[in-house]
Amino acid sequence: MQKPVEGFSKFTKEEKIKWLVDQYCDNPKEAGETLRRYWHQDPHVQKRHDEFIENTLSNYYLPFAIAPNFLINERLYAIPMAIEESSVVAAASKAAKFWLSRGGFKATVIGTEKVGQVHFLYHGDKNKLHAFFATVKESLIASAKPITKNMEKRGGGIKEIELRDKTHTTEGYYQLHCTFETLDAMGANFINSCLEQFADTLKDEAKEHKPFTDREKNIEVIMSILSNYVPNCLVRAEVSCPVSALGEDDIDPETFAKKMVQAVAIAKNDPHRAVTHNKGIMNGIDAVVVATGNDFRAIEAGVHAYASKDGHYSSLTHAEIDDGIFKFWMEVPLALGTVGGLTSLHPLVKLALEILQKPTAKELMQIVAVAGLAQNFAALRSLVTTGIQKGHMKMHLLNLLNQLGATEKEKETLVAHFKTATVSNASVKEALENVRNGHHD
Structure with missing residues (x-):
């Protein structure tokens, strides 16, 4: 039976491993060896x-x-991706190659504004x-000068501070909405x-503000925290x-274009469906975000909130046929560093x-957005033509063979076999058994 532990963070790494494997693992020795x-x-x-951590x-x-082979704004990139899901990298590469001969990707940063908020309670006269x-705003900005000094030298810093009345949602609730x-x-x-x-300056200044009553001087700060919803930190990829x-082997260009527009x-x-x-878009975005050391959880949260900005959850990508031109594009919020x-x-x-090529944050926004757009194009391309499983299961084949303990020679034989056969858990297992029993062609 497992027992609580005291002072775990002060254990050495070996002590932590020993405690963990002894308490929770069926084979402590093997578990410890796996970790090491x-x-x-x-x-x-x-x-x-x-x-x-x-x-x-x-x-x-x-x-x-x-x-x-990603051509972005006339510049060629090889995009790093860190991800475990089969077919994501292959799909992105295929989309990159497809558009390489059709003008490549265009990307534009629309804005880079980031957001933070001070959430506080005030129970008094709103006009006061x-x-x-209005009198304290400049003091708020001035009080943060030691923090913003270096950022301002580089051209950044505080853009704006607004007082927002949120009392219609919660009694006495206001925000300092800061960009x-x-x-x-x-x-x-x-x-x-x-x-x-x-927050500190707001509370201190309120205590000295003579027009406030004693009750009004008592501004209660609930929390001060950035927001991962950044609808004005926006990039467009197209x-x-x-x-x-739009030549495709199994479908004529006009039908393909119409089905892509309908799918979107x-x-x-x-x-x-949305x-x-x-999620397919985020396969591409997250893989690059992780590879470049950025916060994929923040990106996920902000992007999905943006997908709901019109009151319902919807597609992030758009497609149309305009005077014989197929257009496919996306705008997404990406706060990256x-x-x-x-x-x-x-x-x-x-x-x-x-x-x-050592991108700036703006350039990285463009690259990441393009990766997401490419991933979505590749997924829709498969869905409206051959179906998603044909390509996905081909890429999943090696995972299945590894799970079944196939040797390198068996893998080589079965990869060749499944170039023309349908991949499924059952079919791979049966084919491997046939190879081992000497019945495979």
Whole structure:
């Protein structure tokens, strides 16, 4: 029976492993060996990994891959992707190659505004609060100068602070809604530090504000925190070409273009389809976000909120045929950074950014958006032609063979066999048994 543990964070790594495997694992020795097997061979590198988070026991590996041939704004990229799902990299690569000969991808940063909020309670005269804010706003900005000084030298800093009345949702609830420019940094620590300073200054100034009654002086700050919903930190990615250039083996160009437009229309109107549609976009976006050391959870949350901005959850991509031209595009909010965080600490993150030719945050926004658009195009292309499973299961074949313990020679034989056969769990198992029994052609 498992027991609670005291002082776990103070244990050595070996002590943590021993406690864990003894308490929770059927084969403690094997479990311990598995954890140690994935330690980095260089102890200095491993120590750095250990210090990224708390209670580190090992490293969890994801494949690090490249999707080549992305032509973005007339510049050629090989895009690093870190993801475990079969067919994502292959699909992105296929879409990149498809558009390489059709003008490539275009990407434009529409805005880079990031958001943070001070949430507080005030139970008093609203007019007095608005008058107070008008007098204190400059003091709020001035109080954060020690934090913003270096950012301002680079051209960033605080953009605006607004007082927002939210009392229609909760009694006495107001916000300081603050916007920032953080340049090449994602800026979470910078923004949160500014917000906490605003909160302190707001409370201090209220205590000295003579028009307030004693009750009104008691502004209660609930919390100060950045928002991962950044609808004005926006990037557009797009492709277009004549419908006649959309040649597909199994379908004529006009039918293909119309089915693509219809597929997007379905995702715009049906949330069941839209969620899966957008999940495919995030396959491409998240893979690059992870590879470049950015926060994929924040990106996911912000993007899905943006997909609901019109009051219902809908497709992030758009498609149309305009005077014989097929157009496919997307606008997504992406708050990304290329400095700070893991960018200088994780060796593969540094390498990923180097492979991307050391992009600015704006350039990375464009690259990531294009990866998402390419992934969606590839998925829809399969769905409206051959179906998704044919390509997906082909890519999943090696995973199935590994699960079944196939040897290298057996893998080679069965990969050749399934070039013309349908891949499924049952068919792969049967084919492997046939090979082992000497019945395979």
